[in-house]
Amino acid sequence: MATPWKSTYADIIYPSVKIWPVISVYAEDAGDDILATEQTNSSSKKRETQEPPWIAIVGNPNSGKTALFNRLTGMHHKVGNYPGITVEKKSGKIRGLDVILRDLPGTYSLKAKSIDEKIVADMVQSWRRPENRPLAVIVVIDSTNLLRHMYLALQILDWNIPTILVLNMIDEARRKNISINLNLLRNRLKAFAIIPASAKTGEGIDRIFETIKKVQKNPKIKPAPPRMLEIERCSDLLMPLIHLLSQHIHQLNHHPHIEAMRLVSDDSYLSYIKKVLPAEEVKKISAILTQVKNEFKRRDIPYKNLEQTSRFAYIDLYLSKAVSGRKKTRQSRSEQIDGILTHRIFGPIILVLTLAFIFNAIFTWAQYPMDLIDGSIQWLSLRMMDIMPEGLLRSLLVDGILGGVGSVLVFFPQIILLVFFLSLLEDSGYMSRMAFMMDRLMARIGLHGRSVLPLLSGFACAIPAVMAARTIENWRDRLVTILLVPLMSCSARLPVYTLLIAAFIPHKMVLGIFSMQGLVLMGIYFLGMVTAIFVALIFKKIFKPRSSVSMIMELPPYRMPLLRSLWWTIYERGKSFLTTAGTIILAVSIVLWFLASFPLPDKDKPMSSAEQIEQSYAGQIGHFIEPVIKPLGYDWKIGVGLLTSFAAREVIISTLSTLYNLEEGAQEHSTLIESLRKDKRPDGTPVYSILVAISLMVFYAYAAQCMATFAIVKRETNSWRWPLFMVGYMTTMAYLASLFVYQFGHAMGWG
Numbered sequence: 001m002a003t004p005w006k007s008t009y010a011d012i013i014y015p016s017v018k019i020w021p022v023i024s025v026y027a028e029d030a031g032d033d034i035l036a037t038e039q040t041n042s043s044s045k046k047r048e049t050q051e052p053p054w055i056a057i058v059g060n061p062n063s064g065k066t067a068l069f070n071r072l073t074g075m076h077h078k079v080g081n082y083p084g085i086t087v088e089k090k091s092g093k094i095r096g097l098d099v100i101l102r103d104l105p106g107t108y109s110l111k112a113k114s115i116d117e118k119i120v121a122d123m124v125q126s127w128r129r130p131e132n133r134p135l136a137v138i139v140v141i142d143s144t145n146l147l148r149h150m151y152l153a154l155q156i157l158d159w160n161i162p163t164i165l166v167l168n169m170i171d172e173a174r175r176k177n178i179s180i181n182l183n184l185l186r187n188r189l190k191a192f193a194i195i196p197a198s199a200k201t202g203e204g205i206d207r208i209f210e211t212i213k214k215v216q217k218n219p220k221i222k223p224a225p226p227r228m229l230e231i232e233r234c235s236d237l238l239m240p241l242i243h244l245l246s247q248h249i250h251q252l253n254h255h256p257h258i259e260a261m262r263l264v265s266d267d268s269y270l271s272y273i274k275k276v277l278p279a280e281e282v283k284k285i286s287a288i289l290t291q292v293k294n295e296f297k298r299r300d301i302p303y304k305n306l307e308q309t310s311r312f313a314y315i316d317l318y319l320s321k322a323v324s325g326r327k328k329t330r331q332s333r334s335e336q337i338d339g340i341l342t343h344r345i346f347g348p349i350i351l352v353l354t355l356a357f358i359f360n361a362i363f364t365w366a367q368y369p370m371d372l373i374d375g376s377i378q379w380l381s382l383r384m385m386d387i388m389p390e391g392l393l394r395s396l397l398v399d400g401i402l403g404g405v406g407s408v409l410v411f412f413p414q415i416i417l418l419v420f421f422l423s424l425l426e427d428s429g430y431m432s433r434m435a436f437m438m439d440r441l442m443a444r445i446g447l448h449g450r451s452v453l454p455l456l457s458g459f460a461c462a463i464p465a466v467m468a469a470r471t472i473e474n475w476r477d478r479l480v481t482i483l484l485v486p487l488m489s490c491s492a493r494l495p496v497y498t499l500l501i502a503a504f505i506p507h508k509m510v511l512g513i514f515s516m517q518g519l520v521l522m523g524i525y526f527l528g529m530v531t532a533i534f535v536a537l538i539f540k541k542i543f544k545p546r547s548s549v550s551m552i553m554e555l556p557p558y559r560m561p562l563l564r565s566l567w568w569t570i571y572e573r574g575k576s577f578l579t580t581a582g583t584i585i586l587a588v589s590i591v592l593w594f595l596a597s598f599p600l601p602d603k604d605k606p607m608s609s610a611e612q613i614e615q616s617y618a619g620q621i622g623h624f625i626e627p628v629i630k631p632l633g634y635d636w637k638i639g640v641g642l643l644t645s646f647a648a649r650e651v652i653i654s655t656l657s658t659l660y661n662l663e664e665g666a667q668e669h670s671t672l673i674e675s676l677r678k679d680k681r682p683d684g685t686p687v688y689s690i691l692v693a694i695s696l697m698v699f700y701a702y703a704a705q706c707m708a709t710f711a712i713v714k715r716e717t718n719s720w721r722w723p724l725f726m727v728g729y730m731t732t733m734a735y736l737a738s739l740f741v742y743q744f745g746h747a748m749g750w751g
């Protein structure tokens with residue numbers, strides 16, 4: 001046994017620590033070689049029937065884990081320069097090998113505090129059973145923060161499964177003059193392999209492939225003692241529990257020292273023991289555990305951080321010597337940039353200017369491709385009308401399908417631009433700074449600090465944003481965040497906003513650099529954010545979430561976004577829009593065409609196209625709900641659009657396009673913007689005005705109109721109660737806000 005040594009981490013709480021001994025009960029009850037042979041044989045037999053084998057990939061948040069996963073599998077899962085990207089398990093086949101790779105959510109330790117961390121903890125705990133054990137584990141470590149990332153690596157190594165430590169971002173470590181002694185790490189950790197690599201440049205990837213092949217050929221490893229230091233005064237107290245656990249080493253399949261410390265420090269850990277041991281044995285363990293805890297309390301020895309102290313002591317003593325480099329004498333480049341971008345005064349100003357630039361660019365940069373798509377659709381419609389005889393089939397193809405789907409496709413360039421800018425903010429590291437600047441505000445309104453990133457993610461799509469709320473530990477805090485996410489204007493709302501803004505907001509320049517249309521668009525986005533603040537204050541009173549918790553967040557270094565990563569993010573989002581949303585829009589367009597075309601008019605009573613559509617099923621539905629929406633300034637066609645939008649928000653565009661195409665008839669086909677501008681009521685007054693457009697944008701900023709979001713909220717909350725509550729409160733708020741905007745504006749004579 002080594003001489004007692006004081007740890008800088010343990011000093012504060014414990015007097016001294018020393019190396020954990022490999023106690024005799026471990027060797028006597030199950031020798032190392034016997035245990036290894038039994039585990040290997042059992043695993044081998046299982047793998048004969050369970051093909052293909054699989055490898056787990058784990059790591060701290062923002063360690064480059066998903067980027068490495070993409071390198072090894074050839075897949076293109078989303079990566080980002082901020083923590084919390086992966087919130088569920090993802091699987092893919094390793095290129096050229098018959099092995100499945102499972103990408104687990106990022107976690108700092110195996111002591112779960114949130115849902116995404118529990119996914120990792122539960123999977124690792126399932127490795128107690130040989131049939132559940134992976135072929136190997138890849139632990140991804142940030143080379144620039146090696147010692148801090150080593151805590152999770154030590155926990156994984158102690159499961160005695162072939163473990164490949166990938167020192168990712170080794171190129172960044174070199175640029176920072178960080179030197180890593182690989183031989184020292186290999187001698188101390190006894191990992192299957194330690195490989196310096198860079199998922200960004202591809203360095204070391206071939207070695208990882210070769211190492212996986214070696215594991216396939218020979219997965220046998222020799223068990224090692226726990227990689228931690230013993231804390232004096234604590235080991236004697238734990239010994240009764242260690243001896244009892246040692247009697248069940250085959251079932252537990254884990255070192256009794258570690259099991260004892262986990263049981264003492266984590267009240268929920270006993271639930272894992274219950275899954276593998278008989279109830280009578282669990283009762284014995286529970287009784288001894290209570291006695292051990294009481295003895296800790298009696299001696300006034302803290303025990304909640306027992307494992308952390310032991311492992312960090314090991315890291316301090318043995319692994320800290322593996323990292324060397326030039327001492328930091330001045331601020332890093334990221335810190336210098338942060339001094340400006342996160343400044344209490346300049347930071348928010350830069351943030352607002354950045355968003356103003358983005359929304360201005362969405363209008364100006366996308367104009368040419370939008371005009372090109374719009375012109376192409378108009379040309380195709382005219383050609384089809386020329387070559388096809390008049391009838392229902394031509395009406396379905398031209399007015400229903402091409403008119404409906406094409407009208408939404410026009411706004412595809414703007415959606416791509418929005419995704420591009422959001423990806424730039426994420427990959428560069430600025431998104432994390434936005435979250436950092438908003439954290440103080442979140443705390444004041446009673447939101448958890450970790451609510452910031454899910455809410456910001458909601459600007460792209462509410463579905464992954466709702467799932468990102470899994471990183472929040474407390475159920476009530478997580479629920480409030482989920483209920484607020486749809487208030488962030490997602491990319492599906494963008495076509496609605498831009499259609500109305502382009503049609504009714506003048507294209508004027510403000511201060512010579514900003515477009516008025518872009519500023520109005522930014523205002524609508526800010527409206528959702530400001531409203532979320534006030535709604536959060538109300539929810540704070542209703543749900544009484546845990547007292548506000550500030551976010552302890554690692555700010556990643558600023559990085560130049562990779563073109564490959566940007567391309568695949570844009571490609572995946574664009575593909576999702578065209579396939580998922582496009583399918584919904586196509587289906588709704590066909591159904592709506594049918595409702596707007598039937599019943600067919602009596603041949604003996606000729607009617608105009610406008611009269612015919614008013615008598616159709618769609619017209620009857622629209623006129624039925626018109627009294628409810630008339631106070632908002634809407635007519636029956638907008639009412640039909642509001643109903644179809646519950647499938648997907650952008651469907652209102654295809655709905656209006658189909659209705660106007662059918663109303664105008666075969667002789668005249670205008671663009672949707674032109675149709676909106678010239679639409680008249682029976683008394684000759686315009687249906688649309690700036691006031692009506694603003695009222696409609698406010699309605700869409702607040703209304704819950706996405707079936708996919710409702711489904712994911714149901715899955716995350718495990719109840720239909722909360723999706724229904726979301727629909728109720730958001731629809732009510734949308735109606736009342738639009739009513740106020742229109743009626744107040746009308747009273748002031750604005751339209």
